[in-house]
Amino acid sequence: MQTLTVDLGDRSYPIYIGPGLLSKPELITPFIKGKSTVTVSNETVAPLYMDKVQQNLQGLKNCQVTLPDGEKFKTLEVLDQIFSSMLENQCDRRTTLLALGGGVVGDMGGFAAACYQRGVNFIQIPTTLLSMVDSSVGGKTGVNHPMGKNMIGAFYQPQCVLIDTDTLSTLDDRELSAGLAEVIKYGLIGDPEFLDWLTKNMSALMARETDALSYAIYRSCQNKARVVAADEREAGQRALLNLGHTFGHAIETGMGYGNWLHGEAVATGTVMAAELSHNMGWLSADDLEFVKNIFLKANLPVEPPASLSADEFMQHMSRDKKVQDGVLSLVLLRQLGEGVLTSDYDPQALRAVLERQ
Numbered sequence: 001m002q003t004l005t006v007d008l009g010d011r012s013y014p015i016y017i018g019p020g021l022l023s024k025p026e027l028i029t030p031f032i033k034g035k036s037t038v039t040v041s042n043e044t045v046a047p048l049y050m051d052k053v054q055q056n057l058q059g060l061k062n063c064q065v066t067l068p069d070g071e072k073f074k075t076l077e078v079l080d081q082i083f084s085s086m087l088e089n090q091c092d093r094r095t096t097l098l099a100l101g102g103g104v105v106g107d108m109g110g111f112a113a114a115c116y117q118r119g120v121n122f123i124q125i126p127t128t129l130l131s132m133v134d135s136s137v138g139g140k141t142g143v144n145h146p147m148g149k150n151m152i153g154a155f156y157q158p159q160c161v162l163i164d165t166d167t168l169s170t171l172d173d174r175e176l177s178a179g180l181a182e183v184i185k186y187g188l189i190g191d192p193e194f195l196d197w198l199t200k201n202m203s204a205l206m207a208r209e210t211d212a213l214s215y216a217i218y219r220s221c222q223n224k225a226r227v228v229a230a231d232e233r234e235a236g237q238r239a240l241l242n243l244g245h246t247f248g249h250a251i252e253t254g255m256g257y258g259n260w261l262h263g264e265a266v267a268t269g270t271v272m273a274a275e276l277s278h279n280m281g282w283l284s285a286d287d288l289e290f291v292k293n294i295f296l297k298a299n300l301p302v303e304p305p306a307s308l309s310a311d312e313f314m315q316h317m318s319r320d321k322k323v324q325d326g327v328l329s330l331v332l333l334r335q336l337g338e339g340v341l342t343s344d345y346d347p348q349a350l351r352a353v354l355e356r357q
């Protein structure tokens with residue numbers, strides 16, 4: 001087992017990474033203060049792993065909430081199912097919420113924990129590659145709005161993140177690829193050594209070689225923990241974790257939640273950010289090809305949907321959370337391995353990217 005810490009003073013917490021961790025109650029019980037828990041999962045993950053998690057909670061009063069599966073259910077209406085269940089089961093302020101599933105369950109469970117009686121403890125138990133490398137760490141929680149991704153939410157940190165890498169055995173290949181999009185992101189924005197490792201080990205990752213996957217998860221969490229510790233609420237450098245997301249969120253919202261996976265939209269969005277970086281003279285033509293190729297090797301899409309017009313893109317992008325006083329900042333690439341947040345881009349060059357010229 002490997003352990004990392006997200007260093008946030010008295011709100012610091014560990015990330016445990018390794019096989020078989022769902023069968024190690026000693027890892028999570030220190031973070032359960034009261035006598036009751038609620039485990040939030042969904043209809044796909046609960047039948048696979050709920051029993052194992054419940055085995056760790058003997059002697060406590062436990063209730064379970066099983067949400068419908070899918071990005072289209074990441075809504076305020078569905079969130080209310082968690083609150084109703086917690087109230088019906090007389091959960092109190094000392095109840096601990098466990099979020100067992102991918103990023104949708106983690107974001108919703110975390111937001112429910114932030115809101116229920118103004119805040120209860122919670123533990124992230126991510127079961128997709130994407131949630132292991134990104135969403136379970138850092139405390140961004142929330143739900144979507146029909147007009148925009150993750151528009152309703154809170155920064156709310158978990159007490160602990162438990163990553164049992166064995167759970168990846170049941171994840172399908174499309175979801176594994178989606179997770180790799182966020183892994184590649186860390187290399188592109190600030191870890192050129194990792195980017196180099198990824199180019200050499202993409203086939204091993206796609207073949208699910210255990211050592212390669214474990215290393216990618218560890219290195220990704222290390223990157224994320226460092227950025228979050230330095231800038232918890234995205235006053236500055238945390239925004240780099242949004243590489244590809246302004247374009248990507250426009251694709252997810254514009255195409256209807258769930259039609260493009262988050263990781264797929266991020267991959268294509270990152271290629272669009274790389275195109276703009278190339279148009280601005282920051283990335284060479286070879287660098288741009290490199291970015292496209294690394295996503296293609298991970299079996300991810302690199303072309304935006306033809307049915308989403310440049311005007312529709314702009315409309316969605318104008319609601320991005322990085323808009324300040326009407327000005328949209330974008331995360332671009334100054335070079336491979338160096339992301340930069342800037343509002344100083346050429347609007348015509350952006351338009352050209354959106355119009356596929």
Ligand SMILES: NC(=O)c1ccc[n+]([C@@H]2O[C@H](COP(=O)([O-])OP(=O)(O)OC[C@H]3O[C@@H](n4cnc5c(N)ncnc54)[C@H](O)[C@@H]3O)[C@@H](O)[C@H]2O)c1
Binds near residue numbers: 170
């Ligand atoms: N909070 C953050 O910092 C952050 C970061 C990145 C992404 N996100 C959010 O995370 C979401 C995407 O997360 P995701 O990619 O995990 O999607 P997801 O939660 O929808 O999970 C993907 C699919 O895999 C299934 N699944 C989960 N674990 C499984 C397992 N072990 N075996 C078999 N099936 C399994 C799920 O039921 C689902 O059908 C998006 O809503 C995105 O906005 C949040």
Ligand SMILES: O=C(O)C(=O)C[C@@H](O)[C@H](O)[C@H](O)COP(=O)(O)O
Binds near residue numbers: 138140182239241245
């Ligand atoms: O943790 C962060 O910060 C991120 O930006 C990670 C992203 O991968 C993630 O998709 C996040 O939810 C996007 O944040 P948002 O603030 O644009 O909704």
Ligand SMILES: [Zn+2]
Binds near residue numbers: 134182245262266
């Ligand atoms: Zn993301």
